[in-house]
Amino acid sequence: MANEPGAPRLTRRGWLYAATALGAAVVAPGCRSVRGNKPEQDATSARRSNMSYDVVIVGGGPAGLSASLALGRARKRVLICDAGPRRNAAAERVHNFVTRDGTPPDEFRQIARKQLERYPNVEARDVRVESISGPRGAFRVELASGVVEARRVLLCTGMIDEMLPFDGFRELWGRSIFQCPYCHGWEMRDRRWGYLARAADSAHLLPFALQARGWTRDVVVFTGGAFEVPAESRATLETAGVRLETSAIARLVARDERLEAVELAGGARVPCDALFAHPPQRQIDLVRAMGVALDGDGYVQIDPMKRETSVPGVYAAGDLTTRMQAAIAAATAGTQAAAMINVELTMELASSGALG
Ligand SMILES: Cc1cc2nc3c(=O)[nH]c(=O)nc-3n(C[C@H](O)[C@H](O)[C@H](O)COP(=O)(O)OP(=O)(O)OC[C@H]3O[C@@H](n4cnc5c(N)ncnc54)[C@H](O)[C@@H]3O)c2cc1C
Numbered sequence: 001m002a003n004e005p006g007a008p009r010l011t012r013r014g015w016l017y018a019a020t021a022l023g024a025a026v027v028a029p030g031c032r033s034v035r036g037n038k039p040e041q042d043a044t045s046a047r048r049s050n051m052s053y054d055v056v057i058v059g060g061g062p063a064g065l066s067a068s069l070a071l072g073r074a075r076k077r078v079l080i081c082d083a084g085p086r087r088n089a090a091a092e093r094v095h096n097f098v099t100r101d102g103t104p105p106d107e108f109r110q111i112a113r114k115q116l117e118r119y120p121n122v123e124a125r126d127v128r129v130e131s132i133s134g135p136r137g138a139f140r141v142e143l144a145s146g147v148v149e150a151r152r153v154l155l156c157t158g159m160i161d162e163m164l165p166f167d168g169f170r171e172l173w174g175r176s177i178f179q180c181p182y183c184h185g186w187e188m189r190d191r192r193w194g195y196l197a198r199a200a201d202s203a204h205l206l207p208f209a210l211q212a213r214g215w216t217r218d219v220v221v222f223t224g225g226a227f228e229v230p231a232e233s234r235a236t237l238e239t240a241g242v243r244l245e246t247s248a249i250a251r252l253v254a255r256d257e258r259l260e261a262v263e264l265a266g267g268a269r270v271p272c273d274a275l276f277a278h279p280p281q282r283q284i285d286l287v288r289a290m291g292v293a294l295d296g297d298g299y300v301q302i303d304p305m306k307r308e309t310s311v312p313g314v315y316a317a318g319d320l321t322t323r324m325q326a327a328i329a330a331a332t333a334g335t336q337a338a339a340m341i342n343v344e345l346t347m348e349l350a351s352s353g354a355l356g
Contacts, residue, residue, distance in 0.1 A: 053079045055341055056141045056150035058129045058286070061086045062097075062327040063318025063334035064156035065112040070338035072119035076345065079148060080116075083128035087158045087319060088327070090174025096182050097328045108327075132290055136313025152341050155292075155300065155309070155316040156334060159281040159325075164196070168252030168259075169277075176259035177252075177275045180326065184274070185215040191273035192218045194262055196249075199227040201278055206233050209242045212276065217241065220270055222262060224249045245270060283320060290314065297323065306344075307337040315341055 055071055057064045060082025068080045088094060088105050095101055100108055116122045127143045132153055134140040139150045161179075163170045169177065178184040193216050197205045205221060212219045220243045223229060229237075229244060237244055248265035252275070261269035283298060293301045293310035300309055300316045307315045317337040318330035349355050 051147070052149040053077050053123075054150070054345060055079075055152045055154055055338075056081065056129070056132075056139070056148060057154045057156055058132075059156035059158060059318070060084075060109065060113075060124065060126075061156060061158055061318060061330060062108075062112075063158075063330040063337075064154070065109070065116070066331040066334035067154055067156060067317060067338040068116055068122050068124070068334075069112075069119075070335050071342060072116060072122035074338070074342040074346075075121060076342060078122045079150070080122065080124045081127050081129050081143060082124070083144075084126065087161065087325075088174070091183075092175070094327055095184060095186065096326065097331075100327075129286060131286065132314070139313065151313070151345060153314045154334075154337055154341065155287060155290075155314065155320060156318045156330075157284050157287055158319045158330075160284060162280045162282065164198075164277060164279050166249055166252055168254050171257070172252060172254060172259050172275070175257060176254070176273065177277055179276065179278055181212060181215055181276065182326065185212075188274040189215050190218075191216055192271050193220070194270070194272040194275040195219065195221045196262075196275055196277040197221055197223050197226075198278070198280075200280070202227050202229075204278075205229065206236060208276070209237060210240050213240055213242065219243070220245055220262075220272065222249060222270075287320060292316070299323065306340045307333065308340075 054076040055078050057067055057071075057078060057080040060080055064080050064082065068078050071078045086105060086109070091105060093102050093104055094108050097103070097108075100111075103111075113124055116124055125143070125145070127145050129141060129143055131142045132139055137151050139153050141148050141150050141153065161173070163173060193212055195205075195209050195212060197208075201208070209219060209221050219241075221237065222245050225246050225248050229246070234244060245264070247268075250263045250265050250267070252259060253261040253263050253269060259272055259275055261271050262275070263269050281298065283294070283300070287300065290311060292314060295301050300321045302309055302316050302321050307317055307321075309316050315337045317333035319325045321333065322329075
């Protein structure tokens with residue numbers, strides 16, 4: 001692999017312009033294929049081995065799929081690896097994604113993968129990425145099925161939700177237990193809602209519970225006795241018509257795979273159709289092993305403009321970087337990361353004469 005010169009320095013504003021249409025017009029002419037201008041040939045990969053990619057994307061959820069599309073259209077040679085399952089695999093439908101509202105998660109992925117087939121420079125494999133090593137420009141990416149090289153790596157691996165230790169929680173997750181009212185609130189409007197708040201959620205209890213009243217009149221906050229709710233917050237909940245239940249929770253009662261009630265330690269049952277909860281999350285082992293810096297909440301720290309992590313040449317987009325988790329937000333982040341990677345990589349290759 002040829003030595004890679006450093007990318008020409010750009011200011012923050014420069015990055016932004018370069019990654020938008022104005023910049024594309026400047027960068028694109030340098031992107032012609034060294035073998036000609038056939039659309040199926042990409043500029044940077046023609047002289048490289050079959051196992052060598054401009055960008056390897058780890059994770060085929062909304063972030064990785066969107067990034068693949070943008071990089072494919074920018075004529076980069078891309079490998080997207082997905083091991084499944086995606087975070088929302090338990091959900092029946094994806095909501096709040098304009099043009100895809102109500103689409104089952106598998107169908108969402110199939111549509112995206114089908115659209116990527118138009119770009120022969122994008123390869124999608126259902127395979128796990130085991131490890132990533134090496135320097136920026138020459139990463140060694142070990143897959144379950146072999147080893148490939150990559151000039152850049154984009155992590156789109158999502159987060160792992162740790163199921164709460166209540167009987168029934170895992171089975172009902174995605175069906176009657178949800179993280180986000182924007183995703184599933186409409187379908188559950190005017191029903192009986194619970195909010196299962198953990199001690200770690202105490203600061204969000206009030207905004208979340210009051211917000212829930214916008215979807216339904218019937219809201220109960222369950223603390224399981226895990227923390228004290230200040231008197232002032234109790235008064236606000238009462239004024240808003242939100243009930244507070246502080247007893248320990250024994251289990252979740254289901255019928256026909258749907259939540260029916262939350263059973264308290266004493267045996268009393270609080271009827272409930274939908275339960276909202278924010279279980280703890282963790283990064284996958286690969287991300288932890290790579291040593292990218294994490295913030296205090298465990299999300300990958302990135303440069304907000306370039307989306308580069310603390311490891312040079314490794315970028316991140318989607319749920320693994322933020323608690324603001326939604327499919328369309330992850331897709332947007334993937335597109336941003338792709339544009340930034342593309343600008344940097346193309347400038348680097350063009351300025352070293354590598355584009356021919
Ligand atoms: C139950 C539930 C319902 C939801 N409903 C909605 C909704 O209706 N609307 C909405 O906007 N949002 C919803 N969300 C949130 C949404 O699913 C996420 O915000 C979104 O999927 C994040 O996209 P992502 O690409 O960052 O990660 P993910 O979609 O989680 O994709 C990450 C992918 O990386 C893969 N991966 C991980 N490690 C490796 C590896 N080593 N090698 C290869 N691949 C790997 C995983 O298998 C996975 O496929 C829901 C979430 C949950 C939990």
